[in-house]
Amino acid sequence: MTMLTKENFNNTLESTSGLLVIDLYADWCYPCKMLSPTLSELESEYPEVSFFKTNVDEEPELAALFKVSSIPMVAFVKDNVFLDFTVGVVPKDELKGKIDSLK
Numbered sequence: 001m002t003m004l005t006k007e008n009f010n011n012t013l014e015s016t017s018g019l020l021v022i023d024l025y026a027d028w029c030y031p032c033k034m035l036s037p038t039l040s041e042l043e044s045e046y047p048e049v050s051f052f053k054t055n056v057d058e059e060p061e062l063a064a065l066f067k068v069s070s071i072p073m074v075a076f077v078k079d080n081v082f083l084d085f086t087v088g089v090v091p092k093d094e095l096k097g098k099i100d101s102l103k
Helices: 009-015 030-045 060-065 092-102
Strands: 019-025 050-055 073-078 081-087
Touching: 019 030, 019 092, 030 050, 030 092, 073 092, 081 092
Parallel strands: 019 050
Antiparallel strands: 019 073, 073 081
């Protein structure tokens, strides 16, 4: 997954078509580590969807933009519009359903 930072955020949103799935996490967060393999699997299963990661400790501006209050948080963005999000370790089938409904 590509790292999303405040430096590349606007360019990424403007240049990426389709659905973006953004994993908002922290290195110290055990639930974030539990969710990471699931998101990697989904990235392989959905080549038409763009997956990104943002470390909320290193990118507080992006964490504030997405109104992160708990992690892990997965944000769904399409055509520069914040569509939805999940919080916590969400089952793979639930994430798949969310991606299928939004893409």
